[in-house]
Amino acid sequence: MQHSLTTLTTLVQEISGAENAMSAMQVIVARLSHIMEVPVCSLYLKSPTRSKLILAATQGLAESSIGKIKLSIDEGLVGTIAATKHTLNLANAPAHEKYAFFPQAQETPYRQFMGVPLIHLRQLIGVLVVQGTAKKPFSQEAEAFLVTIASQLAGTLYNIQKSGEWITTRKPKRLFKRYSGIAGSAGIGIGELTPLHTHIDLKQAPEMQGAGISKERKQFDSALDSVRDDLDLGANRIEKELPEDILSLFGVYRMMLESPELLDSTRDLIAQGCSAQWAVRETALKLASSFEQADDPYLKARGEDVRNIAIKLMTQMARKEQTESPDKTTPVILAGELISIADLSAYPSDQIQGIVCRSGSALSHTSIVANALGIPAIMGVSDLDIKRYKGKQIVIDAGRGEIIIAPPEEMVAEYQRIKDTEQQFNQSLAGLKDLPAVTTDDFHVSLFTNTGLLADVSPGLRNGAEGIGLYRSEIPFMIHDNFPTEEEQYLVYKEVIDAYSPRPVSMRTLDIGGDKQLPYFDFKEENPYLGWRGIRFTLDNTTLQVTQLRAMVRAAHGRENLKILIPMVSRIDEVKTIKE
Known part of the structure; x- marks a missing residue:
């Protein structure tokens, strides 16, 4: 949850840029629902002509209840907050003696309740409410944040509440939808959703x-x-x-x-x-x-x-x-179950503003390539119906792992501002990447990268890695249909060692067994996680061990940067045997 002054300022700016009163109030509840990570946020305003509190906007409750739910001062939990001008923070709202049930709101699942009064120049403007499904009160931190938000918004909402426009203006459709996934490549992307x-x-x-x-x-x-x-x-x-x-x-x-x-x-x-x-x-x-x-x-x-x-x-x-030729000018967010480097090559890289995959992880090839090209990517968005939103403008925030479908103009403008700021910041860091990582009190921090494919080498070097802390040598073995030859391993290892020279490269010898099986070498044991794996497997397959060590040493010939890491060592004699 964000608590910075920037968050408050941004929210006020979004409200001021809204087309009308209804849009402004919908922005408030939608943004607060997201910032506070709650399923429901509702805004009740006091009628300018009557002593009634009216549901003016909501994110999470039934939209049909907007304008329909009306409470007298001191009626229900919202009315109690208005009458006492005091915050309520409850673990089980229905159990409270002042609780009032409105079936049309469809709020049965939400027992967690917190509401704060909106007060401007000593006058009650309305009540701001958040609800959740947890069986405990909101944290003190969340309560302090909502109180702060209410004090900031009261003045802005005063003019809306006083005008009465919100009572007669037709409510807008829900502004946007959000989906969550796994951050694959950092950054913000804005473009048209294009299915693959x-x-x-x-x-x-x-x-x-x-x-x-x-x-x-x-x-x-x-x-x-x-x-x-x-x-x-x-x-x-x-x-x-x-x-x-x-x-x-x-x-x-x-x-x-x-x-x-x-x-x-x-x-x-x-x-x-x-x-x-x-x-x-x-x-x-x-x-x-x-x-x-x-x-x-x-x-x-x-x-x-x-x-x-x-x-x-x-x-x-x-x-x-896909038969239609892609428009070479429209910024696109490519979306699909999985997207490969071959799919990306069909578009100019500067046209692709982001990648969304229903499957995948942060370590997928899609993520690796996206990082190399500087394209934001979000993986594993399993509940996204890609075909439904074809052609819609979307924003992807890979820092949060979020996708926003059909965001309002104010939100797009804010994300564009954040994107521009991040780009400027990254450009300012570019001149520092080759400098040593030393604290102000002269303590050096070693920054290494982990890898297992040649494709991973470039991002580490580009961002100033001081070496490879772990090179997983299992990959060449797992993509073959048999044990790779010494020459095949040598060529792979040499590229990695040469690329990082004179920086150190720690190569781990084959770690097979337990959870890591080779498709062409089947073996079973009752407790593979503690038994025949790593060093014990390779020592029992001496030819395999010697072949890999020869390939590594040959690849490092003329260099002084190879370190060999032995996995799953349990006894001193295993280390001695490897050295021999």
């Missing part, structure tokens, strides 16, 4: 019988070619805007697209009579689960890449790929 691939849902796709093995296999092979071409075309379009390591994601997608696990399993299901689309869907869900079983959130996020490839293949086979 919204007709494909892996989880709910219906099972379809094939039209014949030959026909379904041909359709699958054709889709493979189309997606492969799209990846190549996307890489060519965007190569000038992204560093080489980020562009390597196109290679990751292509590797997944051509992996034997995907190809063989899909063709086997087609041979069993399944449709090509269903075969891709089943195969992708199975492969993705091998990543998603991991406790490590970074590895878990790799399942999204498999799902993304499946969605692109199924989209090609459904022949519903």
Whole structure:
């Protein structure tokens, strides 16, 4: 909850910029509902001609009750606040002796109640109320904030209340809707919501019988070619805007697209009579689960890449790929179940003002690319109906992980101001990124980045990271269909070590076991979290251990920045064996 003077000032500015009295009051209740993180905020104003309190605006209660709920002074909880000019803060409002029930308000779920009087020049203007579902009073901090807000707004509301316009003016429609998600890439974006691939849902796709093995296999092979071409075309379009390591994601997608696990399993299901689309869907869900079983959130996020490839293949086979050419001037917020780097390459990067995904996490490739391009991104907005809001102006606030649909002009203007201020601040920091992180009393703080893909290297370097604190070496193993060779590992490790030289790079040897399984190496044990994993697994597979260590040492030849981290060590002899 925000308590700064800036919050109060911004709210007053929004009210003053409203078109009419009703809009101003709706801004108040909507903004306070958001700031205080409560489901209900209501404003009651005193009639200028009668001793009645009238519900003038609400966020959370039934809109039909606006103007209909009227209370005498000292009637109900609101009337009691007006009569005593004193705050009420209750854990269970219906249990209070002065509680009055209004069925049309639909407030049954809200027992938590707090109301404060609005007073200007000793005159009662009205009552401001917030309600919640918790079974406890609001905190003292929240009470102090609402009292402060009321004192600030009383003068502004005095003119509205005195005019009486709010009694006869038709109430406006609800101004906006909010949805919450996971911040993937920081920043604020304002643009037109543009859906991508919204007709494909892996989880709910219906099972379809094939039209014949030959026909379904041909359709699958054709889709493979189309997606492969799209990846190549996307890489060519965007190569000038992204560093080489980020562009390597196109290679990751292509590797997944051509992996034997995907190809063989899909063709086997087609041979069993399944449709090509269903075969891709089943195969992708199975492969993705091998990543998603991991406790490590970074590895878990790799399942999204498999799902993304499946969605692109199924989209090609459904022949519903977006046909209309995107307007190259309209600022857009791209939205979909998952969005890949190939999807982003279809638009100029300066046109994309934000990304919204119903699935995904802060460690997804979408987030990585968005960070590299400086595009705000919000992931995991599972309850957003993307097709419903197609073409609507939206604001995404990735700092809060929030999406605002059809915001009022005043809110858009405020977010634009915040965005401009943040850009100016970041530009002012750009000249400091290469300076050492030293406090004013000369204490040095080491700032390192964590990574596991070449694509992650660029953001850390760009923002002044002093090295890599943890490089997860499991990724090359998990995207192969067998143990990668020494040469394959060497090439990957060398790029990372060279990119950060002379900064230190801590590479963790293979941490497999327990929650981290390889699709081509199956093993089980009763208690994998304490047993055969990490160092014990690799020591029992000596060839694998030696191969990886050789690749790391070779990659660091001529450099002095490699550090090797050994996972899950439990005994001294394990360290001695590794050193030997």
